[in-house]
Amino acid sequence: MSKPLIRIEGISKQFTGRDGAVTTVFEDLHFSVNPGEFVCLIGHSGCGKTTILNVLSGLDQTSSGYVFVGDREVNGPSLDRAVIFQSHALMPWLTVMGNIAFAVSSRWPEWNKEKIRAHCQQYIDLVNLTGSEKKRPSELSGGMKQRVGIARALSIQPKMLLMDEPFSALDALTRGVLQEEVLRICAETRQTVFMITHDVDEAILLADKIVLMTNGPHAKIAEIVVNTMPRSRTRHDLHKHPHYYRIRNHLIDFLVDRSKAFASDSPDYDPRHPPLVTPGLDPGEVVAAETPKPPPGKPLVAVVK
């Protein structure tokens, strides 16, 4: 069993309003992300997802609790963790190559121009932007800009890729194409990813684990859904797999009903170990060998329907 790459231990966040009233957005969150794992976070608007991502990236701080990357506590931004924002956040005066090269030269200041260019080219090719190296952001479509953002983030070879609804501003067709590219790239590079999404199908396509948050204020992690579908899934065959509708229905049911009515005072709920559930499995069904394994002591069985 590999050691988690990211460990979140009991984090809470409070904001003080202009009237002095303190709001606890979320509290006592615990979860971890293993190396090579793709974890999605789903929850209603305002439950604190972006705040969590900002904490992971080091751009924001918690009110209590700890975040560790490996054995080190996070206390600021680092090139270990690359962020892809909803809006691409490219520098408009730089070309595609220039935007990526800027990040690469910050990561490896000792590299010469030729080495930087060759390294950037690999990532431009990876996201299918070959031929657009000299274009500026104003000459690119929304999908192409987001591809530059992905190439830039991957080019610094971060330990962890953090994405905040990266495809939500794109049309459905472009979004689908980019989702497949991210799936392929993550399979090729074994990149560890933490991604926020509102899109249930996107989560089922991409994630190994889906963390479900209850509504805020005082949002909590209600449970963690293990995606038991084979990792070799594609957008085209996703819906043909018997686990797909079971997982999908479970997620929708959570978002529509249970996220509001979640009772953390139930005797079985322990925020330090949110339930790990496998709604895709039939009772007694064996998990495919490639499915991510639960932590020791947590049997992977069909516990919630």
Ligand SMILES: Nc1ncnc2c1ncn2[C@@H]1O[C@H](COP(=O)(O)OP(=O)(O)OP(=O)(O)O)[C@@H](O)[C@H]1O
């Ligand atoms: N700097 C701030 N000062 C005060 N309140 C804040 C601040 N930043 C966020 N909040 C509040 O914290 C809550 C969570 O915000 P956050 O942006 O993390 O939500 P979210 O889950 O990402 O929502 P969405 O799905 O709409 O993006 C919101 O109620 C928001 O108003």
Ligand SMILES: [Mg+2]
């Ligand atoms: Mg947000």
